[in-house]
Amino acid sequence: xxxxxxLTKRYGSRTAVDGIDxxxxxxxxxxxxGPNGAGKSTTMRMIVGLDRPTSGAVTINGRPYREHSAxxxxxxxxxxxKAVHTGRSAYKHxxxxxxxxxxxxxxxxxxxxxxxxxxxxxxxxxxxxLGMGQRLGIAAALLGDPATLILDEPVNGLDPEGVxxxxxxxxGLAAEGRTVLLSSHLMSEMAQTADQLIVIGRGRxxxxxxxxxIISRTNGTTVRVRTRxxxxxxxxxxxxxxxxxxxxxxxxxxxxxxxEQIGDAAAAAGLPLYELTALTGxxxxxxxxxxxxxxxxxxxxxxxxxxx
Ligand SMILES: Nc1ncnc2c1ncn2[C@@H]1O[C@H](COP(=O)(O)OP(=O)(O)OP(=O)(O)O)[C@@H](O)[C@H]1O
Numbered sequence: 001x002x003x004x005x006x007l008t009k010r011y012g013s014r015t016a017v018d019g020i021d022x023x024x025x026x027x028x029x030x031x032x033x034g035p036n037g038a039g040k041s042t043t044m045r046m047i048v049g050l051d052r053p054t055s056g057a058v059t060i061n062g063r064p065y066r067e068h069s070a071x072x073x074x075x076x077x078x079x080x081x082k083a084v085h086t087g088r089s090a091y092k093h094x095x096x097x098x099x100x101x102x103x104x105x106x107x108x109x110x111x112x113x114x115x116x117x118x119x120x121x122x123x124x125x126x127x128x129x130l131g132m133g134q135r136l137g138i139a140a141a142l143l144g145d146p147a148t149l150i151l152d153e154p155v156n157g158l159d160p161e162g163v164x165x166x167x168x169x170x171x172g173l174a175a176e177g178r179t180v181l182l183s184s185h186l187m188s189e190m191a192q193t194a195d196q197l198i199v200i201g202r203g204r205x206x207x208x209x210x211x212x213x214i215i216s217r218t219n220g221t222t223v224r225v226r227t228r229x230x231x232x233x234x235x236x237x238x239x240x241x242x243x244x245x246x247x248x249x250x251x252x253x254x255x256x257x258x259x260e261q262i263g264d265a266a267a268a269a270g271l272p273l274y275e276l277t278a279l280t281g282x283x284x285x286x287x288x289x290x291x292x293x294x295x296x297x298x299x300x301x302x303x304x305x306x307x308x
Contacts, residue, residue, distance in 0.1 A: 001026055001179055002047060002148065006056030009042050009203075016042040018203035019056060024181045024196075026147070029174045031194030031211070032183040033287060035295045039203040040183050041079070044152050047181075048077050060148055072101045076141030076149040078134075090128075090136050091121040098143055107143065115139040116165070130157030138166070148179040155184060167193045187284035191215075199287070201294025211283065218289050219281035223259050226251040226275035227266065233273075236265040251275065 002024035009017040017039040024030045034040050045051040047058050049065035068074040094108045112121045115135040134157050155163045174180045184190050199207040227233050234244050242256035259278050266273050
């Protein structure tokens with residue numbers, strides 16, 4: 001469990017993280033989202049003691065990171081996979097890391113296997129591709145078999161097979177009861193991987209809720225229906241705030257009524273429905289709406305460009 005209270009970081013006059021409170025719970029994948037410069041990395045760095053909060057505090061399983069006597073066994077961290085520039089082999093690099101915590105060769109071999117690095121384990125890390133570097137970073141995070149994992153952009157640079165592998169891995173780690181905090185700019189990936197989302201913008205929390213709640217609350221729900229008598233259905237459910245927009249082949253999209261209300265009304269009237277689908281839009285749609293005011297570096301489309 002990660003717990004932040006009033007967590008604040010200022011760099012000179014710039015407030016990178018502005019008094020945030022949040023809890024990351026075990027047994028779930030929690031996604032950490034926000035535009036560039038929102039404060040995600042700064043927050044993650046404070047969680048693992050690489051940056052000192054200006055005020056407030058953050059603990060992992062009740063203690064600040066630095067107060068854990070064997071941090072690798074408590075928290076696995078992937079912050080900047082590119083940071084490993086070494087002439088050592090992947091195997092030796094992991095062995096050296098593990099040595100500080102009494103982690104043995106067997107475990108090093110295990111994480112090499114788990115991350116698919118067997119064929120390159122004897123090669124110099126300095127020559128690794130971005131994807132191999134990410135896998136090595138994840139192997140290092142898993143080394144101490146920690147109960148908490150903090151992974152900043154773990155799928156960055158991975159091919160589709162690698163992206164799917166990370167998804168399965170982190171879901172499996174959460175299912176084992178671990179605490180997983182994960183950042184990514186890939187919304188479709190986040191939608192498939194995370195249970196809970198914390199969305200941050202300009203150093204403040206914009207949302208902290210289950211993924212499905214954020215999507216349905218932000219986008220609203222449209223219900224697609226198909227029936228043989230759309231007029232009858234419209235008469236049954238029509239009313240204040242309900243709109244029915246007709247589509248070909250007896251289909252319609254309805255806003256302002258839930259699938260339950262539509263299904264119950266149709267069933268009570270004996271009107272068969274051939275389709276009843278809740279369309280909630282994508283996480284990307286919700287994210288764009290939520291962070292519209294928090295984006296610092298926005299590209300303008302040609303029609304928005306000021307006239308010269
Ligand atoms: N060492 C530093 N010195 C001064 N300002 C910093 C420092 N580190 C971060 N900042 C500033 O703090 C703010 C938050 O940065 P941070 O890297 O935490 O954002 P982020 O959400 O991780 O962004 P990205 O998605 O681009 O990685 C930014 O405005 C950044 O310029």
